[in-house]
Amino acid sequence: xxxxxxxxxxxxxxxxxxxxxxxxxxxxxxxxxxxxxxxxxxxxxxxxxxxxxxxxxxxxxxxxxxxxxxxxxxxxxxxxxxxxxxxxxxxxxxxxxxxxxxxxxxxxxxxxxxxxxxxxxxxxxxxxxxxxxxxxxxxxxxxxxxxxxxxxxxxxxxxxxxxxxxxxxxxxxxxxxxxxxxxxxxxxxxxxxxxxxxxxxxxxxxxxxxxxxxxxxxxxxxxxxxxxxxxxxxxxxxxxxxxxxxxxxxxxxxxxxxxxxxxxxxxxxxxxxxxxxxxxxxxxxxxxxxxxxxxxxxxxxxxxxxxxxxxxxxxxxxx
Amino acid sequence: xxxxxxxxxxxxxxxxxxxxxxxxxxxxxxxxxxxxxxxxxxxxxxxxxxxxxxxxxxxxxxxxxxxxxxxxxxxxxxxxxxxxxxxxxxxxxxxxxxxxxxxxxxxxxxxxxxxxxxxxxxxxxxxxxxxxxxxxxxxxxxxxxxxxxxxxxxxxxxxxxxxxxxxxxxxxxxxxxxxxxxxxxxxxxxxxxxxxxxxxxxxxxxxxxxxxxxxxxxxxxxxxxxxxxxxxxxxxxxxxxxxxxxxxxxxxxxxxxxxxxxxxxxxxxxxxxxxxxxxxxxxxxxxxxxxxxxxxxxxxxxxxxxxx
Ligand SMILES: [Zn+2]
Numbered sequence: 240x241x242x243x244x245x246x247x248x249x250x251x252x253x254x255x256x257x258x259x260x261x262x263x264x265x266x267x268x269x270x271x272x273x274x275x276x277x278x279x280x281x282x283x284x285x286x287x288x289x290x291x292x293x294x295x296x297x298x299x300x301x302x303x304x305x306x307x308x309x310x311x312x313x314x315x316x317x318x319x320x321x322x323x324x325x326x327x328x329x330x331x332x333x334x335x336x337x338x339x340x341x342x343x344x345x346x347x348x349x350x351x352x353x354x355x356x357x358x359x360x361x362x363x364x365x366x367x368x369x370x371x372x373x374x375x376x377x378x379x380x381x382x383x384x385x386x387x388x389x390x391x392x393x394x395x396x397x398x399x400x401x402x403x404x405x406x407x408x409x410x411x412x413x414x415x416x417x418x419x420x421x422x423x424x425x426x427x428x429x430x431x432x433x434x435x436x437x438x439x440x441x442x443x444x445x446x447x448x449x450x451x452x453x454x455x456x457x458x459x460x461x462x463x464x465x466x467x468x469x470x471x472x473x474x475x476x477x478x479x480x481x482x483x484x485x486x487x488x489x490x491x492x493x494x495x496x497x498x499x500x501x502x503x504x505x506x507x508x509x510x511x512x513x514x515x516x517x518x519x520x521x522x523x524x525x526x527x528x529x530x531x532x533x534x535x536x537x538x539x540x541x542x543x544x545x546x547x548x549x550x551x552x553x554x555x556x557x558x
Numbered sequence: 559x560x561x562x563x564x565x566x567x568x569x570x571x572x573x574x575x576x577x578x579x580x581x582x583x584x585x586x587x588x589x590x591x592x593x594x595x596x597x598x599x600x601x602x603x604x605x606x607x608x609x610x611x612x613x614x615x616x617x618x619x620x621x622x623x624x625x626x627x628x629x630x631x632x633x634x635x636x637x638x639x640x641x642x643x644x645x646x647x648x649x650x651x652x653x654x655x656x657x658x659x660x661x662x663x664x665x666x667x668x669x670x671x672x673x674x675x676x677x678x679x680x681x682x683x684x685x686x687x688x689x690x691x692x693x694x695x696x697x698x699x700x701x702x703x704x705x706x707x708x709x710x711x712x713x714x715x716x717x718x719x720x721x722x723x724x725x726x727x728x729x730x731x732x733x734x735x736x737x738x739x740x741x742x743x744x745x746x747x748x749x750x751x752x753x754x755x756x757x758x759x760x761x762x763x764x765x766x767x768x769x770x771x772x773x774x775x776x777x778x779x780x781x782x783x784x785x786x787x788x789x790x791x792x793x794x795x796x797x798x799x800x801x802x803x804x805x806x807x808x809x810x811x812x813x814x815x816x817x818x819x820x821x822x823x824x825x826x827x828x829x830x831x832x833x834x835x836x837x838x839x840x841x842x843x844x845x846x847x848x849x850x851x852x853x854x855x856x857x858x859x860x861x862x863x864x865x866x
Contacts, residue, residue, distance in 0.1 A: 403788030
């Protein structure tokens, strides 16, 4: 059973009615069948209007939806022969970042991403997608491995942010993130990133200093969580809705700001309503991006990636 | 391209600044609670003469303590025009900028200066904490790129002196993008075979620590400086435990292997001169044991000046 968000009350009601009728329609009444299709049209219309004009704060809710497909779902669907790789060779393995070797539509790749988990056990195991330094150091190791074997890197970004903890700080959370960004920028092979849910601050950019950065339609990507921003600038987390709006964290805004290359559309009512379809649409976009990048001369891939970042935001400056 | 803005003569500056002597001539040290006469504190570059507590030091003042004879030139940097996100919290971003520009007399939170240190040219990129908490936005990222390119052009080391609460929220995602941009900048210096040295001062946190600040070839910190990624309050709220003594302080980071050295403010100039001379491996650089660093590096310094 799908969980509904606050702003989906009318959709939830229609869905409830529909489920009831569907039970009855087993009997085979034609009138009921008519009513079912009428309701289905209504639901579709309601989804279209609601999801066509989501506010920034509503997008944050959608991006965090518990049933939204997560990194492991993308890997399951898109990657053949997936071979997970573990550990930073220094301290431990951090399950908040998963990654490994695999084949994506015929080509060998290294895939890396943050995983949030889908129930209590897996959420705890993956630390709600909040990596510690070991996670970033594993990512660094995997990216370097990819480069050595001339494999492209695909990253899937979905994290509330890097984990704020004593051990994480002691083991150099800041250094690990900085080094991970540096590694992204140093690769001679293409790297493609997709923000699939929540792109939370430094914890996200650590895996997203890529040649091509895309966002799913209802994903968000921000320098700070709306709650965090509100508690600093408005002195109360209750202003999160205003903060979300002010931060311009939606895919539509980021495309306008020149921070992302493209938006990957989601099925009607967002990815959690049709995960397989959503995942395959992301697969298509990754495939296109890789085709384009792999057609480039190998010597320019790194330079183009750096130039991409060097020019972001430049038009906001005096010369 | 107009790199050079103003030539600063410290003595003239000092004369001008005497006009605004604060009413309160005594300042209390937050650490030992002793009262310090303002002139004494100023002469000690804001280090408590009783307990060595390092208080924050204005960017321009610090530059005067580092360059030979306190002489340096600042570089004209690209500034932010307008407000890319039209950001407004309780206050408009443009008003916050205006306030900071008025109180600091600077355009943004980074000053790039060049001059001689121990007779050798260096580029210093220093953050100004009093400008919106030293926060990193587009202009600051661009300033670091300019500093790096100037270092490469002049074949000089780049010294980054940080003090920042992190990314500038009012520039949203564009401020986050300064993390990769600043890293590209310092890597241009490294790839040119030049030293990139960081001096982490209080505080260096958030997106600044998680980018160029933590990537120095050599990382120096000031005593007691708070350095870390997450804020102490956020960590406490997340783990619901009290934090260990000295957590995220420079000495704590040194103990955990995150920085190379903790250096007293009064020894910072000598330290930088010595490190750059050793890295440069020039004939004039006498390699001296670190134990007697103070005297020896001063000696090197005098020798340099004599040779000029
Ligand atoms: Zn004191």
